[in-house]
Amino acid sequence: GMHFEPDDARQALHQGALVCADWSGFGSIHEDAWFAATDVPPDAKLRGMIHFIFACHGGGCPQFDNFDRLNKTPRKIADKPFLSPLPQKLLAHPNGGALACLAHVERAWAFSFQSARGGSQSQGFRDVIGRLLRGDRIGQATDSFNIRWATLSTDLAELQNDVRFGADVPLRTIGRMWVARDDARNYAILGDPAVRLRVEDMPELT
Numbered sequence: 001g002m003h004f005e006p007d008d009a010r011q012a013l014h015q016g017a018l019v020c021a022d023w024s025g026f027g028s029i030h031e032d033a034w035f036a037a038t039d040v041p042p043d044a045k046l047r048g049m050i051h052f053i054f055a056c057h058g059g060g061c062p063q064f065d066n067f068d069r070l071n072k073t074p075r076k077i078a079d080k081p082f083l084s085p086l087p088q089k090l091l092a093h094p095n096g097g098a099l100a101c102l103a104h105v106e107r108a109w110a111f112s113f114q115s116a117r118g119g120s121q122s123q124g125f126r127d128v129i130g131r132l133l134r135g136d137r138i139g140q141a142t143d144s145f146n147i148r149w150a151t152l153s154t155d156l157a158e159l160q161n162d163v164r165f166g167a168d169v170p171l172r173t174i175g176r177m178w179v180a181r182d183d184a185r186n187y188a189i190l191g192d193p194a195v196r197l198r199v200e201d202m203p204e205l206t
Contacts, residue, residue: 013038015082036085037084059188059190102187
């Protein structure tokens with residue numbers, strides 16, 4: 001997802017825009033390599049759809065850096081908190097909006113799909129997407145994300161308590177757990193959490 005500094009005029013229109021395969025993977029990312037709200041065509045058919053936007057700022061941007069915990073005053077990354085334009089456009093499209101968007105607020109980190117040792121842990125995504133495709137309501141389908149956040153919060157609280165009582169825990173370990181916990185917290189449902197895909201009306205795959 002695209003990220004712009006607060007003094008960049010593009011932030012309001014393009015923060016959270018999806019970087020596409022048109023980008024070479026190195027150097028500056030030009031506007032023709034991202035998909036933003038302004039790129040959604042006026043005749044798009046979005047009714048009945050649920051969008052999962054896993055990208056930095058795909059759902060929104062806070063005013064202050066969620067992950068800046070070393071300074072007394074966190075770094076300012078926007079003039080004010082805001083929802084990203086792309087999910088707003090998808091939900092309020094004049095040709096009929098999507099049912100909901102599940103998107104990530106702030107930067108998205110690899111902790112969402114990797115373990116602390118760098119191994120794959122994509123099961124959380126599989127669970128959510130699988131439940132959506134079975135027809136579960138999106139508010140219920142995202143339970144695994146909420147459970148992961150709660151588990152990481154408990155682990156972090158216990159670790160901090162150990163530190164209070166003299167345990168020698170590397171700052172890097174605490175920082176990694178803090179980022180992982182906040183990363184898991186930052187998924188948000190935009191739209192009605194009670195909506196579901198009408199899977200019973202979908203044609204069977206052949």
